[in-house]
Amino acid sequence: MLHLVTAVIQPFRLEVVKDALRDAGAAGMTVTEVSGFGRQGSHTETYRGAEYEVDFVPKLKIEILCTADESERVADLIVEAARTGKIGDGKVWIAPIGQAIRIRTGELGTEAV
Numbered sequence: 001m002l003h004l005v006t007a008v009i010q011p012f013r014l015e016v017v018k019d020a021l022r023d024a025g026a027a028g029m030t031v032t033e034v035s036g037f038g039r040q041g042s043h044t045e046t047y048r049g050a051e052y053e054v055d056f057v058p059k060l061k062i063e064i065l066c067t068a069d070e071s072e073r074v075a076d077l078i079v080e081a082a083r084t085g086k087i088g089d090g091k092v093w094i095a096p097i098g099q100a101i102r103i104r105t106g107e108l109g110t111e112a113v
Helices: 011-023 068-082
Strands: 002-009 030-036 043-047 050-054 057-067 090-097
Touching: 002 011, 002 068, 011 057, 011 068, 057 068, 068 090
Parallel strands: none
Antiparallel strands: 002 057, 002 090, 030 057, 043 050
């Protein structure tokens, strides 16, 4: 069975997370620029003399397709590499995936990873 490990992290932690995953043998990952808010809330910025409230904070979303056996280890690696101990560090979650297909070869399931 396959799992999708998804993490939302602070952008400046990407290189550390990527290196930790690469060193552990991760086959690949997808990174998307996203924005959102959580406990860290909003903040006020000044632009051309006008103050405005910034509700959404820039983050990165990382997605890694892996076997169910590897998913906990992958999630733990991300948590350790992304953690700064400050509010806004992000979240990691794991979801089961029914099927994956490698487009180039047509391989299915774990062979597609």
